[in-house]
Amino acid sequence: xxxxxxxxxxxxxxxxxxxxxxxxxxxxxxxxxxxxxxxxxxxxxxxxxxxxxxxxxxxxxxxxxxxxxxxxxxxxxxxxxxxxxxxxxxxxxxxxxxxxxxxxxxxxxxxxxxxxxxxxxxxxxxxxxxxxxxxxxxxxxxxxxxxxxxxxx
Numbered sequence: 001x002x003x004x005x006x007x008x009x010x011x012x013x014x015x016x017x018x019x020x021x022x023x024x025x026x027x028x029x030x031x032x033x034x035x036x037x038x039x040x041x042x043x044x045x046x047x048x049x050x051x052x053x054x055x056x057x058x059x060x061x062x063x064x065x066x067x068x069x070x071x072x073x074x075x076x077x078x079x080x081x082x083x084x085x086x087x088x089x090x091x092x093x094x095x096x097x098x099x100x101x102x103x104x105x106x107x108x109x110x111x112x113x114x115x116x117x118x119x120x121x122x123x124x125x126x127x128x129x130x131x132x133x134x135x136x137x138x139x140x141x142x143x144x145x146x147x148x149x150x151x152x153x
Contacts, residue, residue, distance in 0.1 A: 006050060010035060011043050012153065015053075018044075019150040022056045059148075062113050069114040070142040073124075074106035075134055082133025083107065089131030095123050106138070117141075 013033045026040040047053045090096050098111035114120040
C-alpha cells in the first residue's frame with residue numbers, strides 16, 4: 001500500500017507542526033491537534049516505521065562556525081557505472097553535505113561547505129578531483145540561500 005494512503009489528516013497535521021519546530025514536545029503538538037500526547041507518540045512511531053520520518057536534524061548556520069562558502073558541484077563521471085565508487089569517495093569528504101544522482105548534463109550534483117575560497121580550492125583539488133570515477137566538475141558558488149523549507153501537503 002502507498003505510504004501516503006497509510007497516513008490520515010491527523011498525521012499530516014502532526015507532521016506540519018513538527019516541520020516548523022521539531023523540538024516541540026509531543027504534549028504541545030497534541031494540544032494543537034486535539035489528541036493525547038500518547039497518540040502523537042504512537043503516530044510518530046508509525047510514520048518512522050513506514051519510513052516517512054527519517055529522523056530529525058539541526059539547522060546550522062555554518063557561517064557562524066567559520067564556513068562562509070557554500071558551493072554546488074556538477075560532477076561528470078568517466079562512466080555512469082562509476083557512480084557507486086564515486087559516491088563512496090564523496091561520502092568520505094566531510095565538507096560534502098549533499099549528493100544527488102541526476103539526469104541532464106551532470107551525473108551527480110553535490111553541495112559542499114567550505115571556510116573560504118582557498119579551502120574550496122583545496123577541497124576541489126586535493127579531494128574531489130582525486131575521487132575515483134570523477135572525470136571533471138563544474139563549480140557554482142552560492143551567494144545566499146533565500147529559501148529553505150519543507151513542502152506543504
